[in-house]
Amino acid sequence: MARALVILILIGPVIAGLIGVILPTLGYFPAAGANHFSLEPIQALFAWNGLASAVRLSITTGLFATALSCLIALGFTASMMASPWWRRVQSILGPLLAVPHAAAAFGMVFLIAPSGWIARVLAPVLGWDRPPDLLIVNDPWGVALVLGLVIKEVPFLLLMIIAALPQVDAPSRLKVSASLGYGVIAGWTLAVLPAVYKQIRLPIYLVLAFSMSVVDVALILGPTTPNTLAVQVLKWMNDPDISLRGQAAAGAILQFGLIIIAILALRLFEQLMGGLRNWIIMGGLRLAMLEQLRWLLQCLGAIVFFALLIGLCGLLMWSVAGFWAFPDLTPNSISLSNWARHSDGLMVRLGQTAIIGFTAATISLSIAVLYLESTRTVPNWAIFLPLIIPQVAFLPGVQILLLNMGLKGGLAVVIAAHMVFVLPYVILTLGGSYRTWNRDFERVGHALGASPARVFWRIRLPMLLAPLVSSLAVGFAVSVGQYLPTLLIGGGRISTLTTEAVALASGGDRRAIAVFSVLQLLAALVPFVIALGLPMILWRNRRGMSHG
Amino acid sequence: MADGLGLSNVTIHKGETRLLSVDTHINRGEALTIMGPSGSGKSTLLSYITGSLDLAFKAAGSVTLDGEEINTKPAHLRHIGILFQDDLLFPHMSVGANLSFGLDRSIPRTERKDRINAALDSVGLAGFFDRDPATLSGGQRARVSLMRTLLSNPKALLLDEPFSRLDQDLRQQVRELVFNHAKAQSLPVLLVTHDMDDAQAAGGAILRLDR
Numbered sequence: 001m002a003r004a005l006v007i008l009i010l011i012g013p014v015i016a017g018l019i020g021v022i023l024p025t026l027g028y029f030p031a032a033g034a035n036h037f038s039l040e041p042i043q044a045l046f047a048w049n050g051l052a053s054a055v056r057l058s059i060t061t062g063l064f065a066t067a068l069s070c071l072i073a074l075g076f077t078a079s080m081m082a083s084p085w086w087r088r089v090q091s092i093l094g095p096l097l098a099v100p101h102a103a104a105a106f107g108m109v110f111l112i113a114p115s116g117w118i119a120r121v122l123a124p125v126l127g128w129d130r131p132p133d134l135l136i137v138n139d140p141w142g143v144a145l146v147l148g149l150v151i152k153e154v155p156f157l158l159l160m161i162i163a164a165l166p167q168v169d170a171p172s173r174l175k176v177s178a179s180l181g182y183g184v185i186a187g188w189t190l191a192v193l194p195a196v197y198k199q200i201r202l203p204i205y206l207v208l209a210f211s212m213s214v215v216d217v218a219l220i221l222g223p224t225t226p227n228t229l230a231v232q233v234l235k236w237m238n239d240p241d242i243s244l245r246g247q248a249a250a251g252a253i254l255q256f257g258l259i260i261i262a263i264l265a266l267r268l269f270e271q272l273m274g275g276l277r278n279w280i281i282m283g284g285l286r287l288a289m290l291e292q293l294r295w296l297l298q299c300l301g302a303i304v305f306f307a308l309l310i311g312l313c314g315l316l317m318w319s320v321a322g323f324w325a326f327p328d329l330t331p332n333s334i335s336l337s338n339w340a341r342h343s344d345g346l347m348v349r350l351g352q353t354a355i356i357g358f359t360a361a362t363i364s365l366s367i368a369v370l371y372l373e374s375t376r377t378v379p380n381w382a383i384f385l386p387l388i389i390p391q392v393a394f395l396p397g398v399q400i401l402l403l404n405m406g407l408k409g410g411l412a413v414v415i416a417a418h419m420v421f422v423l424p425y426v427i428l429t430l431g432g433s434y435r436t437w438n439r440d441f442e443r444v445g446h447a448l449g450a451s452p453a454r455v456f457w458r459i460r461l462p463m464l465l466a467p468l469v470s471s472l473a474v475g476f477a478v479s480v481g482q483y484l485p486t487l488l489i490g491g492g493r494i495s496t497l498t499t500e501a502v503a504l505a506s507g508g509d510r511r512a513i514a515v516f517s518v519l520q521l522l523a524a525l526v527p528f529v530i531a532l533g534l535p536m537i538l539w540r541n542r543r544g545m546s547h548g
Numbered sequence: 549m550a551d552g553l554g555l556s557n558v559t560i561h562k563g564e565t566r567l568l569s570v571d572t573h574i575n576r577g578e579a580l581t582i583m584g585p586s587g588s589g590k591s592t593l594l595s596y597i598t599g600s601l602d603l604a605f606k607a608a609g610s611v612t613l614d615g616e617e618i619n620t621k622p623a624h625l626r627h628i629g630i631l632f633q634d635d636l637l638f639p640h641m642s643v644g645a646n647l648s649f650g651l652d653r654s655i656p657r658t659e660r661k662d663r664i665n666a667a668l669d670s671v672g673l674a675g676f677f678d679r680d681p682a683t684l685s686g687g688q689r690a691r692v693s694l695m696r697t698l699l700s701n702p703k704a705l706l707l708d709e710p711f712s713r714l715d716q717d718l719r720q721q722v723r724e725l726v727f728n729h730a731k732a733q734s735l736p737v738l739l740v741t742h743d744m745d746d747a748q749a750a751g752g753a754i755l756r757l758d759r
Contacts, residue, residue: 375603440632443623444630444632446599447624447702448649448650449625449650450624450650451622454624458649459638462640541680542639543683544640544680
């Protein structure tokens, strides 16, 4: 039963959504009065004169963001693993992952914009007394978009690499390669990476698919004329002229096709790299010069962390800033008036965000527990499916289907849509601890006369309290960060902190952006802190629970 | 049918291979030791008796307790106590709560506390009611674990190599304690081990499984 429910939630919307974009692409769209098949939507898509640039941007920004994220994450791991700092890096990854993409992207804006902190630091040196007239954010090449993606994808990939490392016994491999005359970086690249890569291949495809089709980060940092393809699909979807949804659907299919081609290209690249590795090994090259890069690789990783953290500090600073003259590093005055001015709007959106997040996370957690209790499992690819199929490829289809059925997107539908993306993360974060729980405790419980229900409520759940609350927090954070499901499925009627913050992006009111982003950030992070603290408080007199 | 724990024509299969086949009876106050190398299915036999057999195994044959067939009953209604290698004290409960967990619900609250304190007292752990199990020594934990099982009023006691994790001199002590208590409550005891000293301390017949 639980298994069927999981499959329904994870796969149902994806398939329905894909059907929902295929039909209008072929001209069938009853809600707009089109009852016969035609090629008009496809022709309309190809007639749009921004198409070539939009496609090119999606490919280049997606590939560059993925390549750069992989290079930095892998290089940082190889160069840092032996360092005493490595453990500390690991401990901040969880919270960094909970930072919503939009908040990270706005932090980036406040860092690199012409009036951002970097320009303010450089101003005295270069003699600027006004923000330089440069188009840095929303640049036509998508450089800012790539940077905004990299600062969020590197922590994600690092976490995946760290999860894979124990399974490949990296220290022994490095010892062997060192004894054979390979330096740390060369040994890592030739002896550890091939094994690690197998484990992180799926997450890398995920990063590629996400980077090519991201909407919220592209709206904040990406090029505007033209947009990336994903943003253009959203614009057509949101257009009051309902007939434009046909070409939006065609665009979604094109986006999906581009991602499949990109993944196939990546597979080819993997083969090439494997060949190159063999050539290096067969030639006996020790690649000693790679050791020179160690310092550079550490720096790149550190820059990513600092860019993310300083950007978030920038958000906080702008949210309380009064007047803030240009070259000054800090505001001339600090007050809560920005918060007071937006308090009504903030409270309404916080309420919506919390209701959606809490409901979606709680229901997902209950389903995840039921699913993990049952002995029948769902294959891993099914759990990853809603994460790897880009949102912009199938959510428009879900909206179109709802339209055709005459359903209006309300709160309940939005919550259901969030669950499609919350449930995989909840299952993934809870699964490990749930399955490694020592089942002998259950046997002892039964032997002591406790019924299965009593064992479940009195032994199993309390012993798993820490992983349960932390996966609830992860689920909540995932929901807080959702942009497209809220916007598309809610039909614009549901407004959360995320949708409001992204909507403010084009307006340029930095203080308004800052207060909404900071509250979005807090909404995602505070449950995390509670999840860490709650078990510690409840089990403060139970030493045996501190590693549960 | 006689009192005690009976295993009539119990066979256990893993896939197509037969792991073991046992036909025996253990009277009240007596012990039977099953010895055999790891992988011979001795712990699997205990799982079948307690009703927690893994799905990978298939078992047949009947298990009777005081004349009543129990192998069709759910695990928690079988009245079979079991001690494992690990003490498996619930880490989120105090020592007292661990003991109370197995105590019959019909016993009123005031009496429960007295019974638990008396049980702790009888194994030299007076005043340990509110302690965190994680702060106890290995020997203390083994004793709490034994009393938890005995307080749940089992009609038979299964021992799954329960002494193998303890130090040499502690093992001697705990072993004596377990068998004395089992004898005092005249429980049939089924011990699974590969330590000859355990088997001798149990004092009953020895059944060897070959592989």
